[in-house]
Amino acid sequence: MTTTTRIERHHYDVVVIGAGGAGLRAAIEARLAGKKTAIISKSLFGKAHTVMAEGGAAAAMGNVNSRDSWQVHFRDTMRGGKFLNNFRMAELHAKESPQRIWELETYGALFDRTKDGKISQRNFGGHEYPRLAHVGDRTGLELIRTLQQKIVSLQQEDRREHGSYDARIRVFAETTITELLLDGDRVAGAFGYYRESGEFVLFEAPAVVLATGGVGRSYKVTSNSWEYTGDGHALALRAGATLINMEFLQFHPTGMVWPPSVKGILVTESVRGDGGVLKNSEGKRFMFDYVPDVFRKQYADTEAEADRWYEDPDNNRRPPELLPRDEVARAINSEVKAGRGTPAGGVYLDIASRLPAEEIRRRLPSMYHQFKELADVDITQEPMEVGPTCHYVMGGVEVDPDSGAAFGHVRGLFAAGEVSGGMHGSNRLGGNSLSDLLVFGKRAGGHAASYADGLASRPRVPVPAVETAVETALAPLQRDTGESPYVLQQDLQAVMGDLVGIIRREGELVDALARLGELRERVAKVSAAGGRRYNPGWHLALDLRNMLVVSECTAKAALERRESRGGHTREDHPTMDRAWRRVNQVCSLEGDIVHLDRKPLPRMRPELFALFDRAELAKYLTDEELAEFDALAKEER
Amino acid sequence: MGTEKSQAAGAPATKRQFRIWRGDETGGDLKEYLVEVKEGEVVLDIIHRLQSTEAPDLACRWNCKAGKCGSCSVEINGKPKLACMTRMSTFTEDETISVTPLRTFPIVRDLVTDVSFNYEKARETPAFAPPPGVTPGDYRMQQVDVERSQEFRKCIECFLCQTVCHVIRDHEENKPAFSGPRYFIRAAELDMHPLDARDDRKEYAQAEQGLGYCNITKCCTEVCPEHIKITDNGIIPMKERVVDRKYDPLVWLGNKIFRRGQVPQTSVTSEHSPGAVRTPATGPPGFHSHAGASHDPKAEAQAQAGVNWHREVPKPTAPTLDESGRLPLTELTFDRPAAPSPFGEDVSFPLPPEHLNYAHPEQDKH
Known part of the structure; x- marks a missing residue:
């Protein structure tokens, strides 16, 4: 008991873990519902990874093209996710995102405008109409700042009413939650530490909303920040909730791998569209070796023809550098694995020798300036080193689509944003993540509040669970024989990057699982030097076990799914299998072992099916499902 | 790796x-x-x-x-x-x-470092006030009108402008009264927001955020990684409009420096005369004159009654700049410990009362 007495305790109705777009929106909703709400953020307030989103927030407002509607948005989202999406989430998302965007304006957001003064909307891959509300290329920053300022305005209201800014909504910045505490099968609270002081803190609350974002930090090359260690995924698993779709990760084929200052940053596809070519370490333009038979007719087989295409696309076939993303990624992957990669593990993307410097600067101004400023790389003078970079995880906590309540055997746990699964199916459309945050953040916050209201008795935090949590958290500091967390993180990133990356093979996945098993034992013995005050080594040591368990989920699910779909590409099963579309893979935790189950996808309602052409559905649905669809269509007639 | x-x-x-x-x-x-x-x-x-x-x-x-x-x-x-x-x-x-x-x-x-100072100041800055009666989805604004505020919304809250600002750098005592450049541009952003319902952003910045402490040395603009023109586009416009109500020596100095040849304008206020006071300047150049054009002769008469407005007072003081024309920021690059005084090296405090432009509401009545 000596340890528990030194723990700061707080009582809240709703605790939101994560202060990105989804977390802040959830907290606003819980507070508006009159609940005493805490927001817990690993970083400072307003620094979350949401700021990195550039493109915009997709919402069928129809400001630029009035033919846009929620039905069209729904259709685009389902297509993008290859029909593996939870249809109800895609439906709610398409219906509610316009309101969520308009609401931001009442909080003070300033989107770019159309000529008639409405919110401007831009085109984006996969969206039929111009749909993305945007602010230049900093839409994510606008979103998070707006929500942050709305929270401040609510705090100002509370101060006028109750005398304290923190009366009903408080932000705990630089605080990490390491454990959810349960009373039976009910959430009773969350345990964690202040990063600044290393002191422990216990939040007693009947409802917890997870909004912790993604898992990209488990990969060697990623565009994600250090916070993306899969905390929410792991907390949910340990609390008895389930994860779905964990095999689906979005990679971009050409992220920078060198120099380190820009590692992971995306190189836009237009570099290749404007003449950039991919070369291996032997200087060979290797893409000609990787044109699949089905594409032979459209793609050039000599460099001469490919080079003529830029000037005369009508009489020449396209250069193979412009093959679909997964083909390009597969080719880069093969070259690197064959030992013909760059020292940093990528290939060269050369535009410098292809166009005059002046022309490159004119056509690719933002690329040129970004690399000049961040890395002092002059893309007009030298080739870039690129490789696949991890960007977004489609998988996450399996939730009830309407309320965001986690499935599995736990009550009082909710999830929204990247940490939840199902909304995006096997692949996310650009622009859908920002609107996802708002729609499901609001829903999760609101439902968490009403769940708390409906409780007859408040769950109690069991003392032994707190003591265990304290011991687990202090363990890395007390050991001095284990390995450095930084070494373990690098090894984990190497396993995931090399063996569970963008292109997967059975043998490599089996190998990966064996290595993750070894890593689990090493991570259990990790030791961190130094004290408890703002000690990044200790913080990483505690994050590692989350990264590890989530990586195991991804590797297991990827091994099991024997098809290629969206963000999961199996070299040994290169096509989409209609039978697999009906299957969600569900991860749960038994002891510390990841367990994988199959679960049928929820069946889409007939009127939603009717939004699609039969010919299109035939690509995705099994014959059996199509027969049902036809029978329904007949019935209606 | x-x-x-x-x-x-x-x-x-x-x-x-x-x-x-x-x-x-x-x-x-x-x-x-x-x-x-x-x-x-x-x-x-x-x-x-x-x-x-x-x-x-x-x-x-x-x-x-x-x-x-x-x-x-x-x-x-x-x-x-x-x-x-x-x-x-x-x-x-x-x-x-x-x-x-x-x-x-x-x-x-x-x-x-503990940057909570900034979050406290953020909470003290009044939030966006939505226009009454406009439902969500009905907001209409022109691009050209939102662009001015959008410049300030580029701010990534790195607080470099806050740390560099010599009003609070090494001057802990100024912190309670001074919000800093980040929150001046927040006020400016809301002031320029086409639909913000509050119309007292400038006055608030002057009265509550300590805008008057800023003596536009532009250090904040210099360090801004987002290249926001904090001083030129945010602070100066806020000061210029506020000058109608409040006396601000820095705007006066700015006018002297930047608009040589133009008629200098100053204004004054006392507790009795919150309105604007302006008369044409008559004093010799280089001296601070309180004679100004007035919109409100009654207020002017009242203000004039307490103080000899035609007396000569020294120029407002300015900080010592280094050879590059900027304030030396730290002892790492400066020839003495701690940062230089923002008021110049040769000023000692307290200033003699006759150098202060202050009319006591009761005592100066005669």
């Missing part, structure tokens, strides 16, 4: 000398490190290398590593900068690079 790439990109790794401040609020000092530096790295990469090698508990904030979140603010060779945006190639081979925490804020540990 470390060893496998040492030969990457051709150039071999070199060792470079770093001095990094280690310690906490009880004290600390600069520690020397000889670190491997590879081509194309930024200062944050070097800090990460130190963390994964000889200093695993070196505390440093960071997030996006792409200049977008504003977390990794530190002072590099005495200049406030983002560590992720400071390329190693900007230093000479033999240069020792010192990395210190933000000076204006209390130390937590190593390179991490």
Whole structure:
């Protein structure tokens, strides 16, 4: 008991873990519902990874093209996710995102405008109409700042009413939650530490909303920040909730791998569209070796023809550098694995020798300036080193689509944003993540509040669970024989990057699982030097076990799914299998072992099916499902 | 990551000398490190290398590593900068690079400071006031009208402008009354917002945020990684409009400097006369005259009754600038401990009462 007495305790109705777009929106909703709400953020307030989103927030407002509607948005989202999406989430998302965007304006957001003064909307891959509300290329920053300022305005209201800014909504910045505490099968609270002081803190609350974002930090090359260690995924698993779709990760084929200052940053596809070519370490333009038979007719087989295409696309076939993303990624992957990669593990993307410097600067101004400023790389003078970079995880906590309540055997746990699964199916459309945050953040916050209201008795935090949590958290500091967390993180990133990356093979996945098993034992013995005050080594040591368990989920699910779909590409099963579309893979935790189950996808309602052409559905649905669809269509007639 | 790439990109790794401040609020000092530096790295990469090698508990904030979140603010060779945006190639081979925490804020540990001052000031700044009666979805604004506010909304809250501002840098006593450049542009942003329902943003900035303390040395603009023209587009417009109500010596000075040849305008207020007071200037150039055109003769008469407005007072004081025309920021680059006084080196406080332009509401009535 000596340890528990030194723990700061707080009582809240709703605790939101994560202060990105989804977390802040959830907290606003819980507070508006009159609940005493805490927001817990690993970083400072307003620094979350949401700021990195550039493109915009997709919402069928129809400001630029009035033919846009929620039905069209729904259709685009389902297509993008290859029909593996939870249809109800895609439906709610398409219906509610316009309101969520308009609401931001009442909080003070300033989107770019159309000529008639409405919110401007831009085109984006996969969206039929111009749909993305945007602010230049900093839409994510606008979103998070707006929500942050709305929270401040609510705090100002509370101060006028109750005398304290923190009366009903408080932000705990630089605080990490390491454990959810349960009373039976009910959430009773969350345990964690202040990063600044290393002191422990216990939040007693009947409802917890997870909004912790993604898992990209488990990969060697990623565009994600250090916070993306899969905390929410792991907390949910340990609390008895389930994860779905964990095999689906979005990679971009050409992220920078060198120099380190820009590692992971995306190189836009237009570099290749404007003449950039991919070369291996032997200087060979290797893409000609990787044109699949089905594409032979459209793609050039000599460099001469490919080079003529830029000037005369009508009489020449396209250069193979412009093959679909997964083909390009597969080719880069093969070259690197064959030992013909760059020292940093990528290939060269050369535009410098292809166009005059002046022309490159004119056509690719933002690329040129970004690399000049961040890395002092002059893309007009030298080739870039690129490789696949991890960007977004489609998988996450399996939730009830309407309320965001986690499935599995736990009550009082909710999830929204990247940490939840199902909304995006096997692949996310650009622009859908920002609107996802708002729609499901609001829903999760609101439902968490009403769940708390409906409780007859408040769950109690069991003392032994707190003591265990304290011991687990202090363990890395007390050991001095284990390995450095930084070494373990690098090894984990190497396993995931090399063996569970963008292109997967059975043998490599089996190998990966064996290595993750070894890593689990090493991570259990990790030791961190130094004290408890703002000690990044200790913080990483505690994050590692989350990264590890989530990586195991991804590797297991990827091994099991024997098809290629969206963000999961199996070299040994290169096509989409209609039978697999009906299957969600569900991860749960038994002891510390990841367990994988199959679960049928929820069946889409007939009127939603009717939004699609039969010919299109035939690509995705099994014959059996199509027969049902036809029978329904007949019935209606 | 470390060893496998040492030969990457051709150039071999070199060792470079770093001095990094280690310690906490009880004290600390600069520690020397000889670190491997590879081509194309930024200062944050070097800090990460130190963390994964000889200093695993070196505390440093960071997030996006792409200049977008504003977390990794530190002072590099005495200049406030983002560590992720400071390329190693900007230093000479033999240069020792010192990395210190933000000076204006209390130390937590190593390179991490307690920046809660900024969040407190954010809470004190009145929020956006939605226009009454406009339903969501019915907001209509022209692009040209939102662009001015959008410039300020580019702010990534790195607080470099706050740490560099000499009003609070080394002047803890000014902190309660002064919000700092970040919140002046927040006020400006809302002031320029086409649909914000409040119309007292400028007055509020002057009365509650301490706008008058700012003497437009533009240090904040200089360090802004988003290249927001904090002073020119935010602070000066706020000051210029506010001058109708409040006497602000800096605007007066600014007018002297920037609009030579124009008729200088000043104004004054006392508790009895909150309205604007303006009459044409008659005093000799170089001296501060309180004679100004008035919109309200009654208010003017009342104000004039208390003070001899035609007396000569010294010029407002200005800080000592270095040879580059800027304020020296830290002792690392300055010839004495602590930062220079923002009021100049030859001013002693308190100022003699006759140099102050203040009319007591009761005593000066005659």
